[in-house]
Amino acid sequence: MFHILSAAAAETSSMIIMIVAMIAMVYFMMIRPEKKRKKEAEETRASIKNGHKVTTIGGIVGTVVDVKEDTFVMETSADRVRVEFQKWAISTNDTANEEAKAEAKRREEEKAKEKAKKKAAKEKK
Numbered sequence: 001m002f003h004i005l006s007a008a009a010a011e012t013s014s015m016i017i018m019i020v021a022m023i024a025m026v027y028f029m030m031i032r033p034e035k036k037r038k039k040e041a042e043e044t045r046a047s048i049k050n051g052h053k054v055t056t057i058g059g060i061v062g063t064v065v066d067v068k069e070d071t072f073v074m075e076t077s078a079d080r081v082r083v084e085f086q087k088w089a090i091s092t093n094d095t096a097n098e099e100a101k102a103e104a105k106r107r108e109e110e111k112a113k114e115k116a117k118k119k120a121a122k123e124k125k
Contacts, residue, residue, distance in 0.1 A: 044096065045087045048072055052095040056085055061094075 048054065052064045054074065060083070062076035073084050 041090075044093050045090050047096060048087065048090065048093060052093055054090050055092045055094060056089045057091045058089070059091075 048064055048067055050064055050067060053061070054064060054072075055061050056074075060074070060076055062074040062083070064072050065075050065082065066073040071084050071086055072090075073082050075082050
């Protein structure tokens with residue numbers, strides 16, 4: 001009888017471990033990345049400034065000319081058409097993306113220069 005109870009307890013504990021493992025997988029595969037995306041979107045919306053080029057979730061591209069607490073005004077074309085949007089309507093901040101790419105390229109060039117200097121110093125020895 002004691003062997004039967006210990007086998008049942010072992011099955012129960014292994015089942016609990018599997019359930020905990022599945023919940024952890026769901027958290028790390030679905031919930032955590034979604035929180036990260038929401039945080040990045042909120043940072044994008046908070047970083048909008050006058051002169052930034054942005055794209056809305058509807059695909060409208062323009063330049064920000066005024067920023068308020070919950071809204072921003074965007075100039076959409078050469079005709080100087082101005083439209084007011086909610087900040088949640090921002091899909092991408094193209095200016096910030098371009099700046100990040102330029103910064104990454106600058107760092108890459110600095111690394112390459114540093115590597116070339118090390119290689120030249122090594123060849124002189």
